[in-house]
Amino acid sequence: MLSLALWLVGPLLESALLVRALQIGLIKRYKLFYLYAVWVLVRDLCLIPIYHFEPQYYASVYWYSQFCSVLVGCGIVWEVYKLTLTRFPGAAQMARNVLTFIFILSASRILANAWNDPNWRPAKTAFDAERDLRIVQITVLLGLVALLRYYAVPVGRNLNGIIAGYATFLATSVGHLSLMGSLGHVFPKVWQNLQPVAYITVLLIWCGSLWHYAPAAESEAGTGLEVDYQALLARTRRRLAATGNYLGRSVRP
Numbered sequence: 001m002l003s004l005a006l007w008l009v010g011p012l013l014e015s016a017l018l019v020r021a022l023q024i025g026l027i028k029r030y031k032l033f034y035l036y037a038v039w040v041l042v043r044d045l046c047l048i049p050i051y052h053f054e055p056q057y058y059a060s061v062y063w064y065s066q067f068c069s070v071l072v073g074c075g076i077v078w079e080v081y082k083l084t085l086t087r088f089p090g091a092a093q094m095a096r097n098v099l100t101f102i103f104i105l106s107a108s109r110i111l112a113n114a115w116n117d118p119n120w121r122p123a124k125t126a127f128d129a130e131r132d133l134r135i136v137q138i139t140v141l142l143g144l145v146a147l148l149r150y151y152a153v154p155v156g157r158n159l160n161g162i163i164a165g166y167a168t169f170l171a172t173s174v175g176h177l178s179l180m181g182s183l184g185h186v187f188p189k190v191w192q193n194l195q196p197v198a199y200i201t202v203l204l205i206w207c208g209s210l211w212h213y214a215p216a217a218e219s220e221a222g223t224g225l226e227v228d229y230q231a232l233l234a235r236t237r238r239r240l241a242a243t244g245n246y247l248g249r250s251v252r253p
Helices: 002-024 031-053 055-084 089-116 122-150 157-186 194-209 223-251
Strands: none
Touching: 002 031, 002 194, 031 055, 055 089, 055 122, 055 157, 089 122, 122 157, 157 194
8 A cells, every 4th residue: 555655646746846847937947857757757657557457567667667767867967967067168068078978888888798698687687777877877966966065056946956856866776776686585575665755755855946946046156166177178288288299209210
């Protein structure tokens, strides 16, 4: 009964989040975040009847769709980086390049492991992929939070809520998946309800922080971030130029 109640509350809160976004025009401001919300809502509404009426297909549908959820969730991290660093074009470009490299590298590693595994199973691959990509997501998200706090970059209530909610979801997901991978079938049943409860908490955070449009206040704070980036870029270019000159002199006859 508890699991069923949690399953029903989840879609209700997701629907409320989306309806409110349509009412106040937030979807166009946080497109990838609301794309994730739409995907999760559709997935939940599809999984509930499968679980109750066609349970033999539930595991396969769950893991395949969960892998898609992880990929769509990468869009949230990408969008958060883009929006929080919008006033710092140099740092934003570097962050986008680094994120792209990290996500491609992680996906390539997962695919390579699956390809080289003689006992490959789709559910196992999806499980490992979710755990590994969730770890990558929370690592880069916490790195961004540390950067924003260090340079006192104003974020605003909306983005703060998106970050706090998704970071909470990632932390509980990584813990849940790690314990499940270690304990396997002896994973305590009571712990299996902690993840849905945590997700309901995340939805409440999102509903509360996104019920009204609340952007970051106009401020000159955080300008040191772009200054430090440009200084780092200039030093890197000088060192590369010096290295190029040294190598050029070394190969001359």
